[in-house]
Amino acid sequence: MTTVGFIGSGQIGSAIARLAIEAGHQVVLSNSRGPETLADTAAELGPWASAATSGEAAAAGDIVVVTVPVKAFLDLPAAPLAGKTVIDTCNYGPERDGHIPELDDTSLTSSELLLRYIPDTLLVKAFNNIFYKHLLSLARPAGAGDRSYLPIAGDSAPAKAAVTEFIESIGYSVVDAGPLADSWRQATGTPVWGTPYGPYSNEKGHSAGEDAIRAALATATR
Numbered sequence: 765m766t767t768v769g770f771i772g773s774g775q776i777g778s779a780i781a782r783l784a785i786e787a788g789h790q791v792v793l794s795n796s797r798g799p800e801t802l803a804d805t806a807a808e809l810g811p812w813a814s815a816a817t818s819g820e821a822a823a824a825g826d827i828v829v830v831t832v833p834v835k836a837f838l839d840l841p842a843a844p845l846a847g848k849t850v851i852d853t854c855n856y857g858p859e860r861d862g863h864i865p866e867l868d869d870t871s872l873t874s875s876e877l878l879l880r881y882i883p884d885t886l887l888v889k890a891f892n893n894i895f896y897k898h899l900l901s902l903a904r905p906a907g908a909g910d911r912s913y914l915p916i917a918g919d920s921a922p923a924k925a926a927v928t929e930f931i932e933s934i935g936y937s938v939v940d941a942g943p944l945a946d947s948w949r950q951a952t953g954t955p956v957w958g959t960p961y962g963p964y965s966n967e968k969g970h971s972a973g974e975d976a977i978r979a980a981l982a983t984a985t986r
C-alpha cells in the first residue's frame with residue numbers, strides 16, 4: 765500500500781484519489797480552504813482516506829500529487845515536499861492563471877516552472893492530459909484488452925518507476941514521454957491532450973492504447 769498525498773483535491777485530484785482508494789492505497793487530501801472542508805469527501809472515500817493541511821499531506825505521502833491551478837504554485841509547501849516523488853497534473857491556462865511570460869513564450873514547460881517552486885522534488889508529469897470523468901470511467905485491470913495508456917514525463921528514472929507502478933495499480937498503463945523539458949508534448953492543446961480518450965461530451969470516453977498515445981506525442985508541435 766502506498767500513501768498518496770494530494771495538494772489540491774478538486775476534479776482531477778479527487779478522481780485520482782478515488783481510483784487510489786479502490787486500488788487499496790491510502791490517501792491524504794488537502795486544499796486551500798482547510799481539512800474541515802474535505803471531511804465529507806474523505807468520509808465518502810472510507811477509512812483509508814483522511815483530510816489534512818497541504819503541508820501535512822506533503823509530509824505524509826510516499827507519492828504526492830500536486831493538482832492545483834498553476835497560479836497556486838507559489839503557495840506550495842516546498843519544505844515537506846523535499847526529496848519526494850511528486851506527480852504534476854497541472855495545465856497552464858492564462859484565462860485562469862493570468863499570463864506567465866515563461867509559459868507564454870514556451871521557454872519553460874509548466875512542469876519546469878513548478879520545479880522552480882518545489883526544487884528538491886522528483887517531479888513526474890502525469891494525468892494532465894485526461895478529463896477527470898474519462899479517468900474514472902476508463903480505468904481497467906492489467907491485461908484488459910481495452911486498457912488505456914497515459915504519458916508520463918520526468919527526469920528521475922526511480923521517480924518514473926514509482927509513478928508507473930502507482931498508475932498501473934489504479935487501472936492504466938504508461939508511455940514514457942521523455943524528460944520534463946519534453947513535457948510540452950502533452951500540454952494543453954496538443955494531440956495527446958484529451959482527444960485520444962474521446963470528447964468531453966461523452967463522459968464515458970473511449971480507450972486509448974499505446975500506439976495512439978505514442979502517435980499523438982510524436983505529432984505534437986510547438
Ligand SMILES: NC(=O)c1ccc[n+]([C@@H]2O[C@H](COP(=O)([O-])OP(=O)(O)OC[C@H]3O[C@@H](n4cnc5c(N)ncnc54)[C@H](OP(=O)(O)O)[C@@H]3O)[C@@H](O)[C@H]2O)c1
Nearest residue numbers: 772773774775776795796797831832836839854855895896
Ligand atoms: N479537471 C480536469 O479534468 C483536469 C484534468 C487534467 C488536469 N487538470 C489540471 O489539474 C489541475 C487541477 O485541476 P482541477 O480541475 O482538479 O481543479 P479544481 O477542481 O478547480 O481543483 C483545484 C484544487 O486545488 C486546490 N487549491 C487551489 N489553490 C491551492 C493552494 N494554494 N494550496 C492547496 N490547494 C489549492 C483547490 O482547493 P480549494 O477549492 O480549497 O481552493 C482545489 O482542491 C489544474 O492545473 C488543471 O488544469 C484538470
